[in-house]
Amino acid sequence: MKILIVDDSLLDRKLLSKTLINSGVKNEILQADNGESALGVIAEHLDEICLMFCDYQMPNMSGVELMEGLVKVPATSKIPIVMVTASATEDSKKAAYAVNPNLAGYVIKPYKPDEVLAVIKPYVQF
Amino acid sequence: MSNSKSPFEFDGENRELYDLSVLLVAAVRKVLSQKGDIHLSQEPRISEKETIQFAHRMRVDGLEKFNGRTLIAALNFYIDKEHMDHDKALGALIVYIPEDYIARLMWLLEYGRIDEDDEDEVLDACGTVTNLIAGYFIKELSGHGYVHLEMGHFTTFVNSPLNGIDFHSQEKVKHEMEIFIRDEKRMVLELTMGHVKRY
Numbered sequence: 001m002k003i004l005i006v007d008d009s010l011l012d013r014k015l016l017s018k019t020l021i022n023s024g025v026k027n028e029i030l031q032a033d034n035g036e037s038a039l040g041v042i043a044e045h046l047d048e049i050c051l052m053f054c055d056y057q058m059p060n061m062s063g064v065e066l067m068e069g070l071v072k073v074p075a076t077s078k079i080p081i082v083m084v085t086a087s088a089t090e091d092s093k094k095a096a097y098a099v100n101p102n103l104a105g106y107v108i109k110p111y112k113p114d115e116v117l118a119v120i121k122p123y124v125q126f
Numbered sequence: 127m128s129n130s131k132s133p134f135e136f137d138g139e140n141r142e143l144y145d146l147s148v149l150l151v152a153a154v155r156k157v158l159s160q161k162g163d164i165h166l167s168q169e170p171r172i173s174e175k176e177t178i179q180f181a182h183r184m185r186v187d188g189l190e191k192f193n194g195r196t197l198i199a200a201l202n203f204y205i206d207k208e209h210m211d212h213d214k215a216l217g218a219l220i221v222y223i224p225e226d227y228i229a230r231l232m233w234l235l236e237y238g239r240i241d242e243d244d245e246d247e248v249l250d251a252c253g254t255v256t257n258l259i260a261g262y263f264i265k266e267l268s269g270h271g272y273v274h275l276e277m278g279h280f281t282t283f284v285n286s287p288l289n290g291i292d293f294h295s296q297e298k299v300k301h302e303m304e305i306f307i308r309d310e311k312r313m314v315l316e317l318t319m320g321h322v323k324r325y
Contacts, residue, residue: 008279009254010247011237018238057257059279086261091274109258110161110235 001050002028003124006038006066007084008058012109016053016084019113026125027051035061039069042076049079051104051123056085056092068099080104080123084111138174140299143319147172147301149270150219150317153262154305161258162234170303177300177318183290184300184318186283188222191314195225195284197249199256200291202278203264203319210276217275217319218293219263221256225284227312228252245284253280259315271324294320 003020007013013031020029030045032038035058042049054063063083070076082105083096093106105119136144151170158164178185188196203217204210223231229242232251241247260277268274281291297318305313 009257010250011232011240011254015237057277057279086257087277088261088265089268089274091268109261110157 001125002030002045002048004030004032004038004041004045004049004052006032006035006053006058006063007055008033009055012055012084016116019111019116020120020124023113023117024126025120034058035063035066038066042070042079046075051120052079052081053084053107054081056083056087056096064096064099067096067103071100071102082107082119084109136172136174138172138299138301140174140301142321143174143299143301143317144172146267146319146322147303147317149266150259150263150315151303153259153266154303154313154315156262157255157258158235158307162231162236164234164307167306167309170305173302174299175302177293177298179293179295180290182295184218184293184295185290186220186316187286188283189285191222192224192311197223197225197228197252198283198285198287199223199249199253199280200283200287201256201260201280202292203260204276204278205273207276210278213292215278215292216294216322217297217317218291219256219260220291220316221252221259222314222316223252223255223312231255231312249282249284253282256280267322273323273325275322293318296320 005013005016017029030041032041056063067081084107086109088108097103188198200220202215205216228248228251229240232240240251257280264275264277300316300318303315304311
């Protein structure tokens with residue numbers, strides 16, 4: 001099974017990948033740098049994605065808008081999504097959970113590896 | 127927020143923006159110290175300057191801040207999602223970082239090594255730092271009784287964006303903050319903002 005990281009920041013994708021690998025996560029990691037390309041990756045690997053990290057602020061299609069589209073489609077609605085954001089306010093968090101009450105996690109940048117690990121444990125292989 | 131108790135020097139007139147600038151400095155301080163154990167070597171002076179605009183966009187020039195190639199990241203704030211969708215910015219944050227410091231900064235912030243010869247990567251680094259600062263700034267605002275603001279996505283440039291950057295064009299002044307680390311000027315921030323309501 002594979003983990004998908006969607007973030008327009010190359011450095012944030014690298015940092016999260018490194019965090020996962022250094023934590024012993026064995027899953028293959030896929031990446032997309034925006035919402036549109038994420039949809040392409042999801043279509044290609046639909047049955048293989050066990051977890052998706054989604055950046056909140058992205059150009060053109062925000063993380064919440066991407067998630068909103070995914071939860072409306074039965075085939076993609078089951079993908080566990082962890083929202084990753086620099087916006088640490090309760091309002092942002094509420095907006096994310098309003099779109100997806102089953103959100104697997106909400107991680108605030110800059111995060112510590114333990115915070116990510118605590119969220120992903122049920123979904124990944126070590 | 128009482129000026130007499132503030133550690134920041136300020137000689138401008140826009141007190142409302144000054145209060146926001148103090149919170150922005152607090153956000154910078156938290157990002158640097160919590161993520162990288164980096165501490166400011168002196169209190170930033172908050173300077174008020176007139177915005178220079180053309181075609182409702184604000185002129186931005188990195189070469190006025192540093193001697194040498196300067197990375198710039200700009201990010202807008204919005205009252206709500208609807209304003210964001212219609213590009214009606216309430217404010218703008220501009221962060222200037224000398225290109226020859228960005229790799230060191232990202233290393234200190236535990237992002238690992240970046241390819242200093244890859245312009246896309248160094249610009250992305252500047253945007254990533256700006257995004258962190260903006261996120262902490264919004265949190266500082268909320269913590270001090272201001273309404274939640276939506277933050278947009280960062281855009282990045284080297285030295286100067288030809289077409290300026292988007293901002294609230296009725297705002298006539300901006301506040302500038304110079305960030306010193308180990309006694310060297312390593313970052314300059316500019317903030318402009320319309321009225322932000324309080325709860």
